[in-house]
Amino acid sequence: MASRSNVVRALRVPGRCLRLDARAGRTLTTTTTTSNGLPSAAYGRCAATASAPRFFSAATARHAKSTAEMYPSLKRDPKYAEVTKEHVAYFKELLGSSSAVIDGVNADAAGDIEPFNEDWLHKYKGQCRLVLKPGSTEDVSNILKYCNQHKLAVVPQGGNTGLVGGSVPVFDEIVISMARMNTIHSFDEVSGSLVADAGCILEVVDQFLASKGYIFPLDLGAKGSCHIGGNVATNAGGLRLLRYGSLHGSVLGLEAVLPDGTILNDLGTLRKNNTGFDLKQLHIGAEGTIGIITKVSIQCPQRSAAVNVAYFGLESFEKVQEAFKEAKKQLSEILSAFELMDLQSQQLVSKVRPDVQKPLEDDHPFYCLIETSGSNAEHDYAKLEKFLEDVMAKEIISDGVVAQDETQVKTLWSWREGVPECIGHWGGTYKYDVSIPIADMYQIVDDVHARLLEAGLVGDTDEYPVIGTSGYGHMGDANIHLNVAVRRYDSAVEKVLEPYVYEWVAGRKGSISAEHGLGLAKKNYIGYSRDETTIGLMKQIKHLYDPA
Amino acid sequence: MSALRILVPVKRVIDYAVKPRINKAMTGVETVGVKHSMNPFDELSVEESVRIREEKRAPGGVEDIVTISAGPAKSQDVIRTALAMGIDRGIHVELKEGEELEPLTVAKLLKATVEAEKSNLVLLGKQSIDDDAGQTGQMLAGLLGWPQATQASKVEFGEGDSVTVTKEIDGGVETVRAKLPMIVTTDLRLNTPRFAKLPNIMKAKKKKLDKKTLADFGLTSDKKLKILKVTEPPVRQGGGKVEDVGGLVSKLKELGAL
16 A cells, blocks of 8 residues: 555556546635725725735746826825834834735845735735734734834635735835744534634645544635635635535634734633623625734534535526526535536636546536535445436436546546636636525526627627626625626726626516625725615724724 | 457556555555556557447457446446447456455456357456456466467558458567467557547446356455555655756765766
8 A cells, every 4th residue: 555655656647637637736726805895994895815926837927017107096095104224123023024024125036925915816906015924913903003002904714815906005005924823722523613823724624634534614625725714704605505514603702803902802712602702703705804814713514424526518598597506406405516517618628737537528518516425335326326316317417428527526626726727828807796686696607608798898809908898706695796707907808897786686586796895896896785774883993993 | 250259357456547555464555545447458458449440340240249247236337438438248256345356367357258148259458457467368368378469559450350450569560360269359549439429428337237146156355466565655855956067976976977
């Protein structure tokens, strides 16, 4: 058995490696972060994930224009002070270690700071000159206390995998990177409660839990880079929300540092605690506007011993809905994911990764990926097979494949998880993460595409900014990702898309941001999904936590 | 040119993507409750046999493709996978749970099967990833007195029953030619196995699967080798981090490297 590793190595020959590594590759998707959706504060904006993933090759790497240039309407609030050498000296003294401060004030450190300034979609780029990496909750508290006193604006940052420009500075805010706070503190093998630092990488935590027979109740494409603190701050949804529910349910407690440096310790590990307001809930999805999450206590479910994955093609969105209904009925408790991908999204993946074998040779207008998780492999497989035979016989699905081993499970998942990365391959992506009542869910993709065609923005050559429009997402949660793949970010495209998309969604009582948060991208559009009273209350809460 | 009658042996092993754990008695690896799948090298031979037929590569055509697996009842799953990928029929030699065969016994079993099925081409994985013995194909060739080409990355058929095989060797490839009947063992560059499609998975259930026992072949699972102990490789010592070049230099001095 010792030489199994040799086989592993042997299996990675050219041509095969994509098939085997498909999931290991950086396939970023969802998580997020963002800026306060609430006016006023430059403090705010929390973080999702860490040292920025850079999977673009040099040939395709682009240098984004700074956010201030792209959006001249954004003005820096003059009430915030500029970072001076004295400030930097204080932080160096405070944090001690030289690796905890990236100083672009006293010296040119543009290269080192760039990953913290720019989001991975290359859409937003700040002008930060100072990055702080606290090593403890006390460090975070001291930093915020000082910044609050000296009116220095900050941006908390996790793995920087956010999709709405919430994890990067807009102007010269100080980046507080949580990357050094990455200790797993405790795990209760009986109850499944885990306590860990905010800067722990999701995949690392999940691997730790796997060794104990447990699973993190959240999974998303950016798992290899995103931080659990950022996940909680942005209330990330991801691939298994259908099964394990939202973080509002699974987070048991939090430790957070409030804007004035006060440490809020609500790090309980209890499932039940009905003693007054549940304040931690305010931090979940607040995107860092009312504090920086430093530790998380979370309820982790038992890891399923048996996982099966099937991938199939369908001829219409009506059939997709029927398949979803049948899946819920026939697979009920073992169904753990039901994902939708349209033909365009799969064609884009296959264009970017021509070496990866397509699961189905023929084209179908829609594809779905179903995952079942349970404790008994035979029972689950029999159930899945019966379901698939049934939907095949009723002609609900046109064709399909079932993974026969772990490697195929990963390959099939890569056709879903790889979509965001592949769509961004040619330059950039306009991403809209919306939830819409399921019957209308896909209509938005067709409508937006028609609108872009009409505006003459879509084409195969370089003069057209738009490459194509695609829709994919979490069918089980009525959440679709509308993506417009572009060669470059262009205000003409943006004008066609916004506020059209938001009006379209609001008209159907949907949400303009199902799981990505508001960030900078959607801050001004919150009114499409929340009424004045609600927004007013949010402002009051923000003011309560951050009066300055 | 004679029509091909291909025999494709497959083995059920712990899934390639699963990290095996050694059992408490240190006599082997833990197999209970662990995901099993078809040996990856056998997947390649299954795929190749089906492609030889689909691509009409053999001038004499392909008359029959049969797969065989010796193992516990659950080995039928990998036979069904092979059938779903396009193999015509299967043979399951049922062993008791935990009963294992040594390569020579497997080779004898395959020899008897080749004779009964009148096979003229045996496509085997070059090794199974559980015991990594890598002997079965070669032993079978010896027992049958047939030519063999190991670690194939390409298999071509010519006139007069000739088969040209490109083999993976250190630092390059080697091309050999022989006449049927022959033994070919498969290597990773040979092909990319397909996904099992739903209609084919359903059809596979109706394909013929013969059940046999070792006794039918006059064999037993007695072993010539005894496993004394199975252990993990020593844990790799972690590296250390230094703050800067100065730190690196002083560390190297401390270790006596400078």
